[in-house]
Amino acid sequence: MILLDLAIVIVLAKSLEEIIVRLGQPPILGDLLAGIIIGPTVLGLVKATHNVEVIGWLGIVVLIFLAGLETDIEAAKKYGLNAVFVALGGVLVTFFLAYVIALVFNYSYITALFIATILSPTSVSVTSMTLLELGVIRTRIGEIILGAAFADDVMAMALFALTSSIAYYGEVKHESIIQISLALVIIFSLFYLLYKVSNKLFNRIIMSSRLIDTPMIQLLIIGMLMAVLSSYLGLSPLIGAYLAGLALSKVVKERTYRFFEIFVQMISPFFFVYAGILLNPWIVVGKINIYDVIGIVVAIVLAGIVGKILGCGGVAKAMGLDTRSSITIGVGMMPRAGVDLVIAVVGLTLGVLTMELYLSALILIYVTSLTTPVLLKKLLTR
Numbered sequence: 001m002i003l004l005d006l007a008i009v010i011v012l013a014k015s016l017e018e019i020i021v022r023l024g025q026p027p028i029l030g031d032l033l034a035g036i037i038i039g040p041t042v043l044g045l046v047k048a049t050h051n052v053e054v055i056g057w058l059g060i061v062v063l064i065f066l067a068g069l070e071t072d073i074e075a076a077k078k079y080g081l082n083a084v085f086v087a088l089g090g091v092l093v094t095f096f097l098a099y100v101i102a103l104v105f106n107y108s109y110i111t112a113l114f115i116a117t118i119l120s121p122t123s124v125s126v127t128s129m130t131l132l133e134l135g136v137i138r139t140r141i142g143e144i145i146l147g148a149a150f151a152d153d154v155m156a157m158a159l160f161a162l163t164s165s166i167a168y169y170g171e172v173k174h175e176s177i178i179q180i181s182l183a184l185v186i187i188f189s190l191f192y193l194l195y196k197v198s199n200k201l202f203n204r205i206i207m208s209s210r211l212i213d214t215p216m217i218q219l220l221i222i223g224m225l226m227a228v229l230s231s232y233l234g235l236s237p238l239i240g241a242y243l244a245g246l247a248l249s250k251v252v253k254e255r256t257y258r259f260f261e262i263f264v265q266m267i268s269p270f271f272f273v274y275a276g277i278l279l280n281p282w283i284v285v286g287k288i289n290i291y292d293v294i295g296i297v298v299a300i301v302l303a304g305i306v307g308k309i310l311g312c313g314g315v316a317k318a319m320g321l322d323t324r325s326s327i328t329i330g331v332g333m334m335p336r337a338g339v340d341l342v343i344a345v346v347g348l349t350l351g352v353l354t355m356e357l358y359l360s361a362l363i364l365i366y367v368t369s370l371t372t373p374v375l376l377k378k379l380l381t382r
Helices: 002-022 028-038 050-070 073-104 109-119 125-134 140-169 174-206 214-232 237-248 254-278 290-318 323-332 339-350 355-381
Strands: none
Touching: 002 028, 002 254, 028 254, 028 355, 050 214, 050 237, 050 254, 050 339, 073 109, 073 140, 073 290, 109 140, 109 290, 109 339, 109 355, 125 140, 125 355, 140 174, 140 237, 140 323, 140 339, 174 214, 174 237, 214 237, 254 339, 254 355, 290 323, 290 355, 323 355, 339 355
């Protein structure tokens, strides 16, 4: 039965990916749509069974590990503090808006923290494709957006480390604060140590092997071990996977990175399909007033959009950019389709996130992915 489920997932996901890419959109929108179609939302052909969940979580860990590898720390330094401040403005304003909205709708503070964390990161893949197409990726606006996206991911993962730990312990107590703090100190100390020794580790141990795939396998093992350790310390395993990738990012050669990219392209669709399968809006029918659901979805989507435009655009304006350029930067930081979805899936599986909030996160991904290229082209070509 599991083989039939996998066959359905692969065929539909890749078919929809092809259609979505031809429309100029990121392929994960096709994977998500495939999960929504074959899941309980539409056809109910595939359920979120343990086997599907295991494959989905493998995809999550590898995807987050690659996200760390993609974060070029040295390149991020080049963009300077301006990009960091732009990212910080977007994260703070969006986080605040989402947190307040969740509390207004009577969600617990832990749920409010989680939805606020989900809305904080940016997926710059949609924006970078548009900037590249328009030939402005090397301009000041393009470099600020790319630099802010690097900083944005790091900030979002730091927030995720805190919120997921609070969700794991259920409430903030003196003992849990100490335990979380110690866990974070240990995992970040290991990150720093790994970052410092990564050159020697890669060149003397990994590259000494005669087997061509050894560097890739060894790096993946390091990422998995950091993920396991992170989980053992009471943190999300994704924190360890991301920090491992971040620490090793400066030594990854083009051949090695290409291997991971291909591997992720093979395994990550299972995660995005799994994320779509998890959506089941029918379970809220009869439990929550439909107008309340619409209100929650609209409020969360608006918070995700307005927060980035005001936060990132406001900081850009304060830095001396003109109004149009500032709005362009804010719009460029709008898309969601990566780390945010991972956090949403974790929140749902932990029982912290409700189905209507999960639905809001998925709708935000589609709305921002579809509208950002259109808005950017209008702002940059007029």
